[in-house]
Amino acid sequence: MSAKIKDVARAAGVSVTSVSRVINGGEHISEKLENKVRRAIEELNYSPSLIAKSLKRNKTNLLGVIIPDITSNFQATILSSIEDTAGKKGYNLLISNIVEDTDKVVKYLNIYHEMRVDGIILMHGKMNEEIRKFLERTSVPVVTQSDMGIPLTAVLINDYQGAYDAASYLINNGHRRIAMIAGDLRDISAGKHRLEGFLAACQHYGIEVGSSMIKYGDYKINTGYRLMNELLDEGSPVQAVFAASDEMAVGAINCLHDRGLSVPGDVSIIGFDGSQIADSIRPTLTTIRQPIEQIGKATVELLLELIESANDTIDARKFKKIFLQHQLHEGSSCRKLEN
Amino acid sequence: MSAKIKDVARAAGVSVTSVSRVINGGEHISEKLENKVRRAIEELNYSPSLIAKSLKRNKTNLLGVIIPDITSNFQATILSSIEDTAGKKGYNLLISNIVEDTDKVVKYLNIYHEMRVDGIILMHGKMNEEIRKFLERTSVPVVTQSDMGIPLTAVLINDYQGAYDAASYLINNGHRRIAMIAGDLRDISAGKHRLEGFLAACQHYGIEVGSSMIKYGDYKINTGYRLMNELLDEGSPVQAVFAASDEMAVGAINCLHDRGLSVPGDVSIIGFDGSQIADSIRPTLTTIRQPIEQIGKATVELLLELIESANDTIDARKFKKIFLQHQLHEGSSCRKLEN
């Protein structure tokens, strides 16, 4: 068994109170006492139990993070930024990889509550009844990264505008027959808003988009591949494709490549996210770049604000939304057509 | 404040002992008492504190995972498998993304100890004095995923043989001027052993490898790009390149592409890992595929064994190594040359 604070106190010939004080600092302590304690700690190789401390202080310095799919480079990069920011502020991360399983979200939310985490980051974007109930009744601060359809603190980008910009870019470059490989409409931010922005731009410029030009997917590479195949198989004369994620865009590019079509020679592709993969393929991907690092950082900072203002009224805490700016990044996956 | 066990006991008109018993199951309890308790729990929306429970039971059901770089798809996929396996066994994950900073490893190992995690998974491969000291004196079970140069439980593949196989494949396909984009020699498994396996195969087949044909990197895409550039700039007539990671292989492919060279027309590339990116680029990457899912699963299973056998002697616990089988996966990044 490792040493407890009592063992240190005994070895140093002081009270446990004093040992606690030298460990936690703050209060004034005589140098002599401090030295005795430090020596005893060293000798016994003592390291305090954060569990006991958490119980007493009613604060764990733990943040729970629910991430839909950690193997997505976009999400992993946000998580990395979250970890970095949280670590610097003295918080540790409890993570749960949900693999798109909405039911598991509630399970882990409950576990996080039982672990008495100080706050929760919800990267997951789909809502269901149970999640809503948890979020409405819980007293633990939560920050999300998407519009969940209920009042909740969130760090967001303007997905509608991003999609609008992507479509406008294609149109301004002369494309008329434009398809979209969209997300899941149950995701309000990444699904619904991106589709709406796309459609709005098309309408604005007088471009017709038949329903056969819209496919719905789950943001993954393989899905992009499959949906691109469907578009081609159905014989729609597609000039350009807007994908709601970079990964689906990459899948689409691979599909076109495997069918002997050139990107951007035959079809232009624009993605969404600006994750690492956009620069790791050839042609490089033109995409709507999210401020990935900043999203992670802002999420943690906002969450810590909530945690520290836990005594404020609920109302003052529930409605803050931070919008970050996206940016169109030009790769070489889009062609400029002559008009 | 949320309800405590005492509140439930009072509301149900029973002792806290009984409340604890119905929550944890096991002991025989009268149906009547159980019903009263369940009702009270429901009414008060009570959820027990895992912190208090952990303190009392001296078990947190927490596993600490130190991961070098979560944005690496290879590592993220292993982590995903770890999370899945651990979750099914009732363990939660505390993770620290180390971004290749060896000093942070010790910091987080200490935090994990203070959090009284039940076990630690060390994905990081580099050793230093402080890490060694921690590992030698700690009583918390640790499983690594690389040869750290000291006796430690580990889940491994045979990196030497994998590299040997990769080189043999290139040679058997007629390549003679073969370069290697190697890892960091301080990583015994991914750095040293892969280089040694490569050199051994070359020697076996009588292929000469000048020192200018070996470059050392950090497994990342950009590094592969840069090192491929160096190889070409130095004018070595390279026919084929073996990269110690898929990501470096992708970087090399991109570099060749950007310089107008064809893969595999002009240069053949073989990678190592078998991560998702190998299938997500064109040409698809020929690579030494690691059993990624199994590595994560086996790591957790081994760790839980250690945790459950914590009463056994130290000696019986320290030396177990599990070797998993790699496999050469053919993509289309290698050319078969006529001899």
Next chain:
DNA sequence: CTGAAAGCGCTTACAG
């Protein structure tokens, strides 16, 4: 500046 004691929210022998 220092210490004795209560208490954080649980579990678990022990006794009945």
Next chain:
DNA sequence: CTGAAAGCGCTTACAG
């Protein structure tokens, strides 16, 4: 089958 009480390893008023 049920409960009173001790104790897990800390922190923190309170008193001196």
